[in-house]
Amino acid sequence: MSICTARGFKxxxxxxxxxxxxRLDAALVVSxxxxxxxxxxxxxxxxxxxxxxxxxxxxxxxxxxxxxxLTSGNANAATGEPGLNAARTLTEAVATSxxxxxxxxxxxxxxxxxxxxxxxxALDGVGGLxxxxxxxxxxxxxxxxxxMTTDTFAKQVVIExxxxxxxGMAKGAAMLEPDMATMLAVLSTDAELTPSEIKNALVGxxxxxxxxxxxxxxxxxxxxxxxxxxxxxxxxxxESFEDALAKACVKLAEDMAVDAEGATKxxxxxxxxxxxxxxxxxxxxxxxxxxxxxxxxxxxxxxWGRVLSEIATAKIAxxxxxxxxxxxxxxxxxxxxxxxxxxxxxAAHMAERWISIEIDLGLGTGVGSIxxxxxxxxxxxxxxxxx
Amino acid sequence: MSICTARGFKxxxxxxxxxxxxRLDAALVVSxxxxxxxxxxxxxxxxxxxxxxxxxxxxxxxxxxxxxxLTSGNANAATGEPGLNAARTLTEAVATSxxxxxxxxxxxxxxxxxxxxxxxxALDGVGGLxxxxxxxxxxxxxxxxxxMTTDTFAKQVVIExxxxxxxGMAKGAAMLEPDMATMLAVLSTDAELTPSEIKNALVGxxxxxxxxxxxxxxxxxxxxxxxxxxxxxxxxxxESFEDALAKACVKLAEDMAVDAEGATKxxxxxxxxxxxxxxxxxxxxxxxxxxxxxxxxxxxxxxWGRVLSEIATAKIAxxxxxxxxxxxxxxxxxxxxxxxxxxxxxAAHMAERWISIEIDLGLGTGVGSIxxxxxxxxxxxxxxxxx
Numbered sequence: 001m002s003i004c005t006a007r008g009f010k011x012x013x014x015x016x017x018x019x020x021x022x023r024l025d026a027a028l029v030v031s032x033x034x035x036x037x038x039x040x041x042x043x044x045x046x047x048x049x050x051x052x053x054x055x056x057x058x059x060x061x062x063x064x065x066x067x068x069x070l071t072s073g074n075a076n077a078a079t080g081e082p083g084l085n086a087a088r089t090l091t092e093a094v095a096t097s098x099x100x101x102x103x104x105x106x107x108x109x110x111x112x113x114x115x116x117x118x119x120x121x122a123l124d125g126v127g128g129l130x131x132x133x134x135x136x137x138x139x140x141x142x143x144x145x146x147x148m149t150t151d152t153f154a155k156q157v158v159i160e161x162x163x164x165x166x167x168g169m170a171k172g173a174a175m176l177e178p179d180m181a182t183m184l185a186v187l188s189t190d191a192e193l194t195p196s197e198i199k200n201a202l203v204g205x206x207x208x209x210x211x212x213x214x215x216x217x218x219x220x221x222x223x224x225x226x227x228x229x230x231x232x233x234x235x236x237x238x239e240s241f242e243d244a245l246a247k248a249c250v251k252l253a254e255d256m257a258v259d260a261e262g263a264t265k266x267x268x269x270x271x272x273x274x275x276x277x278x279x280x281x282x283x284x285x286x287x288x289x290x291x292x293x294x295x296x297x298x299x300x301x302x303x304w305g306r307v308l309s310e311i312a313t314a315k316i317a318x319x320x321x322x323x324x325x326x327x328x329x330x331x332x333x334x335x336x337x338x339x340x341x342x343x344x345x346x347a348a349h350m351a352e353r354w355i356s357i358e359i360d361l362g363l364g365t366g367v368g369s370i371x372x373x374x375x376x377x378x379x380x381x382x383x384x385x386x387x
Numbered sequence: 388m389s390i391c392t393a394r395g396f397k398x399x400x401x402x403x404x405x406x407x408x409x410r411l412d413a414a415l416v417v418s419x420x421x422x423x424x425x426x427x428x429x430x431x432x433x434x435x436x437x438x439x440x441x442x443x444x445x446x447x448x449x450x451x452x453x454x455x456x457l458t459s460g461n462a463n464a465a466t467g468e469p470g471l472n473a474a475r476t477l478t479e480a481v482a483t484s485x486x487x488x489x490x491x492x493x494x495x496x497x498x499x500x501x502x503x504x505x506x507x508x509a510l511d512g513v514g515g516l517x518x519x520x521x522x523x524x525x526x527x528x529x530x531x532x533x534x535m536t537t538d539t540f541a542k543q544v545v546i547e548x549x550x551x552x553x554x555g556m557a558k559g560a561a562m563l564e565p566d567m568a569t570m571l572a573v574l575s576t577d578a579e580l581t582p583s584e585i586k587n588a589l590v591g592x593x594x595x596x597x598x599x600x601x602x603x604x605x606x607x608x609x610x611x612x613x614x615x616x617x618x619x620x621x622x623x624x625x626e627s628f629e630d631a632l633a634k635a636c637v638k639l640a641e642d643m644a645v646d647a648e649g650a651t652k653x654x655x656x657x658x659x660x661x662x663x664x665x666x667x668x669x670x671x672x673x674x675x676x677x678x679x680x681x682x683x684x685x686x687x688x689x690x691w692g693r694v695l696s697e698i699a700t701a702k703i704a705x706x707x708x709x710x711x712x713x714x715x716x717x718x719x720x721x722x723x724x725x726x727x728x729x730x731x732x733x734a735a736h737m738a739e740r741w742i743s744i745e746i747d748l749g750l751g752t753g754v755g756s757i758x759x760x761x762x763x764x765x766x767x768x769x770x771x772x773x774x
Binding site for chain 2: 046075078221291295298301303305320323375377379380383384385
């Protein structure tokens, strides 16, 4: 179960001196031959150097690439021209070691923003990554571990499709909101697909997974999801591939929610009965972004009044008189007032790791959901200083 | 310095049995004669019973009222028809005690949502408030204290205008974001103004004060700001009144920021050089709503990379190459990269109670600012459970 599960890919991870102290901080994913690829990137208007460079490389190669280099510990964001030069130098070092063109190498970086990238420390190690590539499960796991920052476990996925396989890895911790997160994900498949087929499937998969995940409303400078397709399994049913890719991305997004900085709860907020799917999504996002709701979740308190107050200010069609709120399937409010219910059942649900809040607006057929977390001391402790 | 400073008003506060334990929980502000009035209310689509009733009363009386009753401890929100009946009964009790019509009494309530209002406990006490009305400073202070919930100090203001006075009181703690907060404010003046003149001045004052305050992005069910004008000072210059009212509201909003639940910092985020004032405001709001920025402020860490990342995802015109970020007047970033600066000066500023973050987009002449707070353990502890 790793990025190497699909045929045609090797990977590795190593400590190259970005984080220091011998900690894993660089991963390399390489295809046996140049392969078709598509990617989606952060919408942040101050994209990091690796995002700028990877976009350029994908455009130059028209979506045919050989490798993805990922580093952790320094985001190489808000680092200006020196940062862009460092990014170029890193991809050139990988290209030299793989005997390919430098624009066949994509780059993902994650870590602190605004700190010059330590190129001198990292360059030798990055150039040497190719020598330890392998296609075993442990090689893939090493890569997944090397991209972790404040993650507490490596995030990997394998989905077996009809005649093809998708493997993937991701990192994500805080700064999680639409248009992705401080999250990087690379997925590989042996299916044969054109770059535009991959892109279409990826856009759909991201919408229902990473872009439906809200931890703290922050859209990072570095978010990137890349899919590589080696084609060794031949042509596949496109719809079946799209479904499988969406499943893989949802699994990685759920891992991110469970492992979000300081989170004690992973929470699915579902809005139904909305005027449109878009309004359902917008309502769920408003509730998910509520600090008060997040605090209640941390305290395992089914304080539905806050949920009502948030959904009623989500700037969507909403009438309290037809509105129902349930926790884990137990209705606690209808028509804007409390409903008698089995409090022990709700208390037991609130004590679980996964919590579900269901809001039915009772107006239309629109449905949408958002994955989020609670807010506890741990998040603050993790983020109050960079030291 | 109180709601009684302007001539023509009396006030009082008392414990009427909503909170229990003899704690102050009801205030009454009464004008000597029916006076012109205007108010703004929450935009929440699930407004509390007192908001629904006060809107109805203002409409029935065309803005001429005699008294405002304020209670704390129970928001009387999401309480359905029984809640609305309780609200009516409270205003009728006050009307009887003052020998006025019940629609000449406005009602503001604050506290927990979704819990039936304890009318039986409170009714006698509310009916008896009129007997202790007075116009001294201590009477006004008693009223200001009686509307506190998790506030740690009473919030009052007096502004001396050219030939008139404005006095006011407010409460606010968490749930602070545009379209006001879990905040109630009543202001009184001796200026002679029509209801529509008061409304115009109030809308402007609220925009630059309460609606420019963001603590946690929550818009409560109960937000209300009321201005009463006794007219005893005669006609005044309208522009001068508008300025004075804005000053009074800004002072009360600043008190709310300083006293926000669990906050250790009050923070002014100013965006200049934006394409328009609206975009400047939107950018400042995006930064103010960032949990990561708020955590950094709690840790006194001038982590400008997060500010950059937020402003660059605010969906406004923004180009990192012309963007400057300063803390307390010291520039720390320009053009999307770090700028050498006196770190001791910035550290000293970060250690203060009031912090200023200045973002110059370098694009146009648009300016806007938002008042906010840091995010610390205290906020979570205050809000994780209702018990």
